[in-house]
Amino acid sequence: MKNLKKVIYRSFAVASACGLFVATSIGAEMPASESILQPEDIFALEYANDPQVSPDGGTIAYVRTSMDIMTDKARKAIWLSDPDGGTHRPLLANRADFTNPRWSPMGDRLAYVSNSEGSNQIYVKWLTTGDTALVSNLSTSPSHVTWSPDGRWLAFLMFVPETMTPLASMPAKPKNADWADPVKQIEALTYRSDGKGFLEQGQQQVFIIPAEGGTPRQLTQGAYQASGRLNWSKDGKRIYFVSHRVADWEYEPQESDIYSVEVASGEITRHTDRIGPDANPTLSPNGRYLAYTGHAARATGYNNSELYLLDLESGAIRKLSGDFDRSIENPQWDSSGTSIWFQYEDRGTHRIGSINLKGKLVESDLRLGGTTLGRPYASGSFDIGTNGVIAFTAGDTRSPADLMTSKRGERPRQLTQLNKDVLAHKTLANVQEITWESSFDGQAIQGWLMTPPGFDAQKRYPLILEIHGGPHAAYGPNFSAEAQLFAAQGYVVLYTNPRGSTSYGDAFANAIHLAYPGNDYDDLMSGVDSVIEQGFVDPEQLFVTGGSGGGVLTAWIVGKTNRFKAAVVAKPVINWISFALTADHALYFSTFWFDGPAWEKTEDYWARSPLSLVGNVSTPTMLLTGESDYRTPMSETEQYYQALKQRKVDTMMIRIPGAPHGIAGRPSRLIAKVNNILAWFERYRPATP
Numbered sequence: 001m002k003n004l005k006k007v008i009y010r011s012f013a014v015a016s017a018c019g020l021f022v023a024t025s026i027g028a029e030m031p032a033s034e035s036i037l038q039p040e041d042i043f044a045l046e047y048a049n050d051p052q053v054s055p056d057g058g059t060i061a062y063v064r065t066s067m068d069i070m071t072d073k074a075r076k077a078i079w080l081s082d083p084d085g086g087t088h089r090p091l092l093a094n095r096a097d098f099t100n101p102r103w104s105p106m107g108d109r110l111a112y113v114s115n116s117e118g119s120n121q122i123y124v125k126w127l128t129t130g131d132t133a134l135v136s137n138l139s140t141s142p143s144h145v146t147w148s149p150d151g152r153w154l155a156f157l158m159f160v161p162e163t164m165t166p167l168a169s170m171p172a173k174p175k176n177a178d179w180a181d182p183v184k185q186i187e188a189l190t191y192r193s194d195g196k197g198f199l200e201q202g203q204q205q206v207f208i209i210p211a212e213g214g215t216p217r218q219l220t221q222g223a224y225q226a227s228g229r230l231n232w233s234k235d236g237k238r239i240y241f242v243s244h245r246v247a248d249w250e251y252e253p254q255e256s257d258i259y260s261v262e263v264a265s266g267e268i269t270r271h272t273d274r275i276g277p278d279a280n281p282t283l284s285p286n287g288r289y290l291a292y293t294g295h296a297a298r299a300t301g302y303n304n305s306e307l308y309l310l311d312l313e314s315g316a317i318r319k320l321s322g323d324f325d326r327s328i329e330n331p332q333w334d335s336s337g338t339s340i341w342f343q344y345e346d347r348g349t350h351r352i353g354s355i356n357l358k359g360k361l362v363e364s365d366l367r368l369g370g371t372t373l374g375r376p377y378a379s380g381s382f383d384i385g386t387n388g389v390i391a392f393t394a395g396d397t398r399s400p401a402d403l404m405t406s407k408r409g410e411r412p413r414q415l416t417q418l419n420k421d422v423l424a425h426k427t428l429a430n431v432q433e434i435t436w437e438s439s440f441d442g443q444a445i446q447g448w449l450m451t452p453p454g455f456d457a458q459k460r461y462p463l464i465l466e467i468h469g470g471p472h473a474a475y476g477p478n479f480s481a482e483a484q485l486f487a488a489q490g491y492v493v494l495y496t497n498p499r500g501s502t503s504y505g506d507a508f509a510n511a512i513h514l515a516y517p518g519n520d521y522d523d524l525m526s527g528v529d530s531v532i533e534q535g536f537v538d539p540e541q542l543f544v545t546g547g548s549g550g551g552v553l554t555a556w557i558v559g560k561t562n563r564f565k566a567a568v569v570a571k572p573v574i575n576w577i578s579f580a581l582t583a584d585h586a587l588y589f590s591t592f593w594f595d596g597p598a599w600e601k602t603e604d605y606w607a608r609s610p611l612s613l614v615g616n617v618s619t620p621t622m623l624l625t626g627e628s629d630y631r632t633p634m635s636e637t638e639q640y641y642q643a644l645k646q647r648k649v650d651t652m653m654i655r656i657p658g659a660p661h662g663i664a665g666r667p668s669r670l671i672a673k674v675n676n677i678l679a680w681f682e683r684y685r686p687a688t689p
Contacts, residue, residue: 035427036453036488039671042373042481043069044422047400048393049371050099053385055107058082060383060391061091062403063099064418067667074666078112083389083405085415091125100143104151104211111135111145111154111211122154124211135213142207146230146239153208153263155230155239160218161202189250193584194631195660206230206241206261219261220268224249227256228279234287238262238269242279245270253588258292258310271310272317278308280330285337288312289357291320293328301516301593302472302502302509307331307342307355320359325505335386343368343382345503347446348476350380352392366406369478370395374664375466375547376448376480376495377473378503397431397448399423400479427453429487431477436530438499440522443511446504447496447527448477451536452487460538461492462685465528465564467546467553468495471516474503482664485674491543491681494531498523498553514595517556517608524553525561540565543681547571548632548661552610555640558621559613566620566684568677571632571661574640576605584630614643620650622680624673626659652680 044067051062060081068075077093078101092098096116103110110125117134120141125132135154136142142156164185173179184198192198203225209216219239220226228242238260244252245259245268258271258281271290272278278294290310295303307321307328321328326344333340334354341354350368355361368380371393380401382392388408393401399419406412429450438445452461464486468475475495483493497504498520500512512520532539544564546554551572558567573579577598580590590597598605606612621644625637637653644651654676656663664670 035425037423037426037428037481037484038488039485039675041422041426042667042670043067044419045373045400045481046418047371047373047395048403048416048418049401050101050381051383051391051393051403052101052103053383053389053391054103055105055386057385057387057389059107060389060403060405060415061101061103061110062391062393063101064090064093069667072666072668078110081403081415083391083413083415085405085413088416100145102145102147104147105149106151109151109211111147113142113145122156122209124154124213133213135211136209136216138216143204144228144230146232147211148208148232148236149234150236152211153236154211155206155208155232157204157226157230157241158207158216159200159202160205161200162223164201189587190585192630194629195662197628197630206239208239208263219263219266221266229281231281231283231290233260233283237264240271240281240283240290242281251587253585253591254297256294258290271312279305282331282333282340284333285335289337291331291333291340293331299592299595300510300513302500302506302513303327304506305329307340309357320355320357321361322359324361327502330381332382332384334384334388341382341384341390343380345378345474347503348378348448348474348497349478349503350378352382352390366390366392366394366404366412368392368394368401369476370399370401372478373400374480374482374670375468376475376478376483377468378476378478395479397450397477397479398428429453429484429493430455433477434527434530436526438519438523439526439529440519443499443508443523445496445498445523445527447494448475449531450483450487450493450495452490452492455536457534457536459536460541461490461536462541462543462681463492463494463528463531463537464681465524465542465544466493466495467524467544467550468497468501469546469548469550470502471500471512471520471549471552472502472509473549474501476503481670482674486678489678492531492537494527496524496527498527514593514604515608516593517553517610520553521556521560524557539563540686543567545570545677547663551632555610555621556613558619559610559616562618564619565686566622566681568622568624568680569637569640570624570673571626571629571663572610572623572636572640573632574609574636575611576609577602578639579632579636580605582633582635611639611643614640614647617644617647617649620680620684622652622654622676624654624656624663624676626656626661626663628658629661629663631661650684 046066049063064077064079076097078091078098080091081088098114100113122136140159142158145156206220207216224245226241226243231240240260244256254277256277260269276297280293282291293305305327310317328342331340331342339354339356343350352366353363371379380393384390390406394404395401403415431450486493542564545568547570551570554569580598623637641653
């Protein structure tokens with residue numbers, strides 16, 4: 001086993017250094033290497049996120065994320081811009097991270113969270129003087145920092161650990177003795193979480209702290225989790241929050257309601273009580289209405305989030321979003337209190353819409369995106385100011401997110417060009433939208449085709465089919481460093497939204513309910529066929545890869561067909577039976593993705609497991625997973641690796657030390673992921689002149 005591990009890690013190290021060799025064997029006229037995207041360019045990319053408009057609409061604060069090549073981590077700073085982009089300057093930027101900028105009600109101060117003194121704490125900066133105050137001295141990280149209406153207080157969420165009584169006692173340890181670490185005592189249903197590891201037992205609670213600094217006061221108590229955004233009542237006497245305050249809340253993973261806590265007494269009031277998740281409470285400017293999102297409980301893998309309005313005077317609740325067949329997120333009132341703005345996914349992109357109190361919905365042309373560097377997922381955020389200024393983040397297929405602004409009736413204005421220095425002189429892949437009909441039922445499927453630098457339609461190219469995760473997620477016309485690096489090495493890249501993807505309505509997303517993987521396979525194969533018909537893809541040079549839900553489908557594909565020369569299965573589910581009892585949110589998956597637990601529905605779980613098809617696999621298949629992945633645990637990858645090895649199918653296991661499910665979360669890991677995939681594909685490419 002020791003020698004095997006050395007081979008695996010040696011392969012990882014060698015392939016990670018192989019960023020340029022692939023292009024030498026592609027049969028196209030490739031541009032000079034300095035003019036195409038290189039792996040090391042990942043460290044130069046930046047993007048804008050979390051824009052916040054000042055109360056007077058005259059300044060926009062946003063989080064500017066860049067990559068630090070020395071620490072191999074993202075670095076977050078807070079910058080300011082005026083709405084026309086004439087003034088653009090850093091407010092908080094050094095070796096620390098600065099996040100969660102929030103304007104005071106008068107716009108004279110900015111609260112934020114930073115780890116500049118070693119742990120995440122709340123700070124307040126006075127914009128008129130430039131002075132900064134450390135407001136908190138907290139034991140755990142704060143989140144969702146929110147100003148009171150009078151600017152005197154800050155509310156926030158913070159984790160509060162529970163005191164565990166040990167089941168068994170230990171004898172006293174002799175002085176200077178070196179004993180083993182104590183045992184971990186676990187009683188919670190969810191005891192570990194991807195990216196966080198094993199969880200300390202406890203809950204998030206609502207706190208307040210004076211805005212000028214002082215002692216925090218805990219407002220909510222008990223073994224109940226508070227979550228999401230916080231909203232103060234107009235008089236500052238109550239704070240609205242999301243929770244599920246019943247004894248067995250852990251066993252109802254999709255249940256939550258809107259509550260409020262009285263600041264003076266800590267008294268809790270429940271405002272919604274239907275079965276289903278309610279979230280994102282947003283108070284109207286006059287304090288009478290509470291808008292929120294949610295949906296009635298339904299045991300399906302996907303549900304549209306709808307918009308509701310609660311009249312706090314009468315207690316009446318009504319749905320505002322009617323039959324709008326898209327999921328509503330991030331509701332925000334305009335300053336007049338007559339409309340609620342929100343973002344929603346549509347055909348692979350996030351867009352902004354508004355709805356008035358009578359339920360009239362308007363879809364705008366404003367599109368968000370560009371805050372996921374690796375793969376082209378729909379993303380982005382926005383904020384609306386009191387004077388109608390909307391600040392939002394948007395990118396395109398050629399650049400990650402920049403800061404944008406818009407006013408009703410005016411064309412959007414781009415305020416930043418964060419990646420012009422690194423990308424303007426690069427020849428990037430051209431991306432075009434394509435559609436085709438699925439061979440299963442004729443369903444229209446949307447995808448995007450990337451052609452490499454120097455593309456010549458008269459030549460034939462290798463194709464990479466890249467499949468998104470989720471499976472309830474969406475790709476779109478967004479920047480993707482990973483796909484651009486594939487294309488830079490001479491590959492045509494196809495990425496698509498097969499059935500099960502979001503942004504096409506409830507029916508399309510739930511077409512795979514209790515049937516995943518299934519006919520999404522036909523959608524993908526039909527897409528490959530449609531690209532081959534265009535004449536510039538070599539049908540003998542087809543490759544496939546995907547991560548998470550895309551890893552499931554990649555493993556399913558090689559169990560159904562041998563048309564691909566090689567495959568890379570990243571962070572997959574291979575055996576639904578083992579996955580449903582080892583994933584970090586195991587109860588959720590067995591409740592909403594299957595119609596019963598694994599021990600009752602064993603045949604269903606096995607029939608949908610790629611491991612059930614391993615006897616058909618002949619495609620050389622590499623596996624790539626983070627060793628600290630608790631979403632699709634490493635044991636899933638190991639099962640498939642062992643099965644392939646025992647069948648003498650060419651395979652390799654790439655284990656990424658310390659990486660969670662987001663294996664490309666650090667720049668070097670993104671590069672290693674791409675380079676290993678390309679190196680594996682190159683190994684099985686037919687020889688070319």
